[in-house]
Amino acid sequence: EPEVTQTPSHQVTQMGQEVILRCVPISNHLYFYWYRQILGQKVEFLVSFYNNEISEKSEIFDDQFSVERPDGSNFTLKIRSTKLEDSAMYFCASSEGQGYNEQFFGPGTRLTVL
Amino acid sequence: SQQGEEDPQALSIQEGENATMNCSYKTSINNLQWYRQNSGRGLVHLILIRSNEREKHSGRLRVTLDTSKKSSSLLITASRAADTASYFCAIYGGTASKLTFGTGTRLQVTL
Numbered sequence: 727e728p729e730v731t732q733t734p735s736h737q738v739t740q741m742g743q744e745v746i747l748r749c750v751p752i753s754n755h756l757y758f759y760w761y762r763q764i765l766g767q768k769v770e771f772l773v774s775f776y777n778n779e780i781s782e783k784s785e786i787f788d789d790q791f792s793v794e795r796p797d798g799s800n801f802t803l804k805i806r807s808t809k810l811e812d813s814a815m816y817f818c819a820s821s822e823g824q825g826y827n828e829q830f831f832g833p834g835t836r837l838t839v840l
Numbered sequence: 841s842q843q844g845e846e847d848p849q850a851l852s853i854q855e856g857e858n859a860t861m862n863c864s865y866k867t868s869i870n871n872l873q874w875y876r877q878n879s880g881r882g883l884v885h886l887i888l889i890r891s892n893e894r895e896k897h898s899g900r901l902r903v904t905l906d907t908s909k910k911s912s913s914l915l916i917t918a919s920r921a922a923d924t925a926s927y928f929c930a931i932y933g934g935t936a937s938k939l940t941f942g943t944g945t946r947l948q949v950t951l
Binding site for chain 1: 871881882884938942943
């Protein structure tokens, strides 16, 4: 069964460093998302992406964040200058259509900022 | 806010018993989706129920939706130890592409 994959599974970085989190969505899906979950808290929406542009972004998704689909398969989240509070599990998701369809999530990347 | 609120926050049952989790929300929705998350792991999609549906089944899962009360419930029948996880409802409001997640119910199924 097709699934969303994410790499790395765990990333440790120093405050102020740039990180890139990678995702391979399900191949026939057209909508892509990033969410994050700070330890013990709810899953929070960051950004949605369709047709090579951002559809919607949350207040969390400030200028330090960017997303890109560099080729036909990968979808990346870049954090330019990480802060301690960026430590969280980051989930990529994809769906065939917009929110009317199921969103399938990857296993997540645990980001630890020291 | 469309935020879903699940209750109970935690539920402990014995294997073979049924588990019921509830989700309430505040605004109109297009659909509501239930997910399972094992400790520290990813989110597994369980079931989607649309606003014009009242009940859906998938294996041992039964989901109901009452749009007049703005609530949904997830019933897991004949629970197993492997069902131990956190369960989240997520709301799609139809005006944006995002899902808004609730706070989750932690289910513990003991032998």
